[in-house]
Amino acid sequence: MDKYLNAALKAVTAASMICREIQGQLVSEDSITKKDKSPVTIADYASQAIVCSILNGEFPSIPIVGEEDSGSLKQDENKAVLEKIKSFLGDWNPDQIIDAIDLGNGEATDLFWTLDPIDGTKGFLRGDQYAVALALIEKGEIVLGVLGCPNLDYDEENNGTLLYATKGNGSVACNFSMKSSRDITVSNRKPEESVRFLESVESGHANHSDQAKIINAFSERKDSVRVDSQVKYAVLAQGNAEVYLRLPKPDMPDYREKIWDHAAGVIIVEEAGGLISDVSGKPLDFSQGKKLLNNKGVIGTNGQFHDMVLENIK
Ligand SMILES: [Mg+2]
Incomplete structure (x- = not known):
């Protein structure tokens, strides 16, 4: 399981950092009032491209069932969006971006990844909470999950939280540098106590x-x-x-x-x-x-x- 977990953590961390950068640069009061959804579109595609390319690089035979596909990105009117994605990903060419996104068109089989490159688009556009969510499913059971939450404070340094779990091994929260981590448990409040x-x-x-x-x-x-x-x-x-x-x-x-x-x-x-x-x-x-x-x-x-x-x- 370690090899899967390490790749998943690497992929979600890389995607979370790109999403954070895109949110920081493109989500402004201005874009929200104009109901411009393009920042989240750019981040969605960039996130899926980066996660898929990392996972596929390490495990080319494991399908990825992702939320997005490149369909509309191939249309001419979206050239600017593709250019923007490219500007955040570095030296990728447009075909590489499209191919990487479409690695997420896999089918659910005996062992597959499932990815939401940005969960919570409204939160993202508000400059607020969203998550990069990746799980590995084996014979219908979730065996690994990683959540990247770039705007969820891990500690007083506001550095975002990465959470993960593998079947039977408990859950862990850490910061994105993974220099600090802690085992996590749900609250132990009982029905006679107050509920949140x-x-x-x-x-x-x-x-x-x-x-x-x-x-x-x-x-x-x-x-x-x-x-x-x-x-x-x-x-x-x-x-x-x-x-x-x-x-x-x-x-x-x-x-x-x-x-x-x-x-x-x-x-x-x-x-x-x-x-x-x-x-x-x-x-x-x-x-x-x-x-x-x-x-x-x-x-x-x-x-x-x-x-x-x-x-x-x-
Ligand atoms: Mg989504």
């Missing part, structure tokens, strides 16, 4: 009225922790909140979660002692290709609150 929920900053994804009902059913609660993306899993795994809810939307009954939006975060929370299931309490089934076809919604807790949350959902 994790909520999105933006209300685009989740079903907020059902969510509010469930949250309000807990009388002893502290203010919710509001962050975008799989950074929620990072906060849960480090014991800084107890409950994460991603409820199905009633108006989208056929919607199913994508594997890359959860895999890395799920193993990091589980290996930190937490529990993850769908809204009916079933474990998430990562054996169904790109989507969690056998599950609806996702519930993550420190374990202690899990039954109580499921009871309230019913």
Whole structure:
């Protein structure tokens, strides 16, 4: 597992540093008011290109199931975007960039990587939280997860947090230089104590009225922790909140979660002692290709609150 972990850490760190640079240079008040999504597009593609090229360089036979493909990037009107990506990646030529991105068009097999090059595009554009999320799935089970969270403070130096877990070995948080690290565990608060929920900053994804009902059913609660993306899993795994809810939307009954939006975060929370299931309490089934076809919604807790949350959902 070490060879996979080392490559995954290297890939996610490299991508996180590029994303941080792009966010720093291109995300300004100006771009947000103009609803210009290009900074996140550039960072998404650059991140996927760099992760795929590193993983493919070391393990050419392991497919990568990534969120992005180069389809629209090949169109003429996106030449400027491609040029921008090139300016951040250094001496890559356009074909190399496109080929590297498309290494992420793999299919789910017995052993494959799954990648979200930027999870939390709204957070990214706000200059706020987002994650680079990479997991390795073997025979339908997550065996390794790495989350790069460039804007999640590891310590008082504001240097970002890299989290990882391999099956059976616990979860670790470190800074991106990996000079400092610590084992992490979920909080040990019990249902008779106060609970902290994790909520999105933006209300685009989740079903907020059902969510509010469930949250309000807990009388002893502290203010919710509001962050975008799989950074929620990072906060849960480090014991800084107890409950994460991603409820199905009633108006989208056929919607199913994508594997890359959860895999890395799920193993990091589980290996930190937490529990993850769908809204009916079933474990998430990562054996169904790109989507969690056998599950609806996702519930993550420190374990202690899990039954109580499921009871309230019913
Ligand atoms: Mg994404």
